[in-house]
Amino acid sequence: MCGIVGYIGERDVVPILIGGLSRLEYRGYDSAGIAVLDNGVIHIRRKEGKLDRLKEHVAQETVSGRLGLGHTRWATHGRPSETNAHPHLSGRVAVVHNGIIENYLEIREDLLKAGRTFTSETDTEIAATLIDQHLVEGASFEEAVAKALGRIQGAFALGIMDRERPDMIVAARQESPLIVGYGDGEHFIASDVPAILEHTRRVSYMDDGEVAFITRDGVVFTDLSGTPVQKEIHKVAWDPVMAQKAGYKHFMLKEIHEQPRAVIDTFRGRISQEKGRVILPDLPFTTDEWKNFRKMVIVACGTSFHAGLVGKFLIEDMARMPVDVDLGSEFRYRDPIVDSNTIMVFISQSGETLDTLGALKEAKAKNARTLAICNVVGSSLARSVEGVIYTQAGPEIGVASTKAFTTQLVCLYLLALYLAEVRSRLTDTQIRDMIAELVRLPALLEKALEEDDRIRALSKKYMHFRNFLYLARGINYPLALEGALKLKEISYIHAEGYPAGEMKHGPIALIDEDMPVVVCAPYGKTMEKARGNIEEVKARDGRVIVVTERTNPLKEKADDVIHVPAAPERLMPIVLALPLQLLAYHIAVLRGTDVDQPRNLAKSVTVE
Helix, strand or coil: CCEEEEEECCCCHHHHHHHHHHHHHHHCCCEEEEEEEECCEEEEEEEECCHHHHHHHHHHCCCCCCEEEEEEECCCCCCCCCCCCCCEEECCEEEEEEEEECCHHHHHHHHHHCCCCCCCCCCHHHHHHHHHHHHHCCCCHHHHHHHHHHHCCEEEEEEEEECCCCCCEEEEEECCCCEEEECCCCEEEECCHHHCCCCCCEEEECCCCEEEEECCCCEEEEECCCCEECCCCEECCCCHHHHHCCCCCCHHHHHHHCHHHHHHHHHCCCEECCCCEECCCCCCCCHHHHHHCCEEEEEECHHHHHHHHHHHHHHHHHHCCCEEEEEHHHHCCCCCCCCCCEEEEEEECCCCCHHHHHHHHHHHHCCCEEEEEECCCCCHHHHHCCEEEECCCCCCCCCCCCHHHHHHHHHHHHHHHHHHHHCCCCCHHHHHHHHHHHHHHHHHHHHHHCCHHHHHHHHHHHCCCCEEEEEECHHHHHHHHHHHHHHHHHHCCEEEEEEHHHHHHCHHHHCCCCCEEEEECCCCCCHHHHHHHHHHHHCCCCEEEEEECCCCHHHHHCCEEEECCCCCCCCHHHHHHHHHHHHHHHHHHHHCCCCCCCCCCCCCCCCC
């Protein structure tokens, strides 16, 4: 997730671009840049790091103009660097881009054959070069853009300018947000409302497959084939703070609702439905090495540890590789039995968690092979391992992890499928079917989010209780741990999560009318076992909240029910995560706590 802003009008573009990027910096902060057209020359100013570095650079090397594009980057292709920062300039064309161009390698190869050269590691430079190549071949600016968009596959929000067309900027959207803002003799583009809210409240939201040709005097929208499209103009009623949160009351709620899109971004470009394959190009190990690893050890902390527990179920089931899961804070303080035949997977949202980095140091000292699942390109963890699977969740502002957790689970699912293929543990048909199930997952998550209002109402009933118990079985039991952790983190209510079979080994002594018990009990191998747990709670006057499908008869035993859509058993932990996050969120809001920045907690734990 990155930030885009663009302007065409009569004012100096630089303060507008820098101001817009300042309000979009939460969308990406590993580099930033602007492109400004002045007297037939496109001036590029870019800097690695946070936006302040670009501001200082622009102040030292002044530039001005009446048309330009800006970008703040969260890296997807290519490490954070000034060379990889946007905008990218190729010949006459400058481009900024959010998303992933899935067929960029194919396009790059064709452009190399045409004699073009590249200076960055990004897929975005491909877009700029492809458009410029069509210009070189005699197309008009509009024609060149149309031809390029007809070739590009994947997700994109594009802002495009041509040094020989000072009268126009072009915007295009496919599965990545982009808006157009209207002014008097001036117009704007942005990836999010906050970037332009101080200049206009009149906007159009672009839909997938739309292109906007923007001049000082007006905007023409078409589809990708050039057919005109009529767009409604909306009046934005948000204040600036609400706009940064896209209208949500808290970043955490916004990030909960971003999960269907974050999941798509995480598996996009890593699967081939036609071939039934998982593609993880950043894994450096050979097929023989994968076959020869005797075991896997997953190391993580907090929410990432819970993701690792789910990963154990997935990888052992699908790839038949033995997996241990260890806490980063404990791993390095004993003499762990790992060696060069052990593959170690370190999971961290930030890539800066000190305990996880300490565990990595211990693993390397013992010659173990290393892999990370991480959300931050260029983080300490990502730089220190042999291979990385990036989660592509985008910046997560709320301290309590939500979309980072679910995208970690997607990465673990992809890794399990990949290992199942290279270790010949699943048939091609089975892998193809499981990929198809993953592709359907975002729609299931959207369905799960439809319970938001019901969960908000239910939270009023349970907000005053001081203790909660969360239970689940099998692959879902780590979700009991995660649900309890979320409630503790943001509402300050004492909550414990257990595998449901452990209830009789102690926790049952606590159950009475003042102990709500949340039971995650979807259809599956252990459903009947869950029925017994529910009966035991009810026999002791406990209050039962069951999280299950609408058709599941277990819900008849509950005091209250939170519905989830039916999902494949291996993917159900991801579906269950959303209602558990919403329950914690709404209880915390009703209790008046600081949801985004709960007391005593930090987003990245960089001290012991």
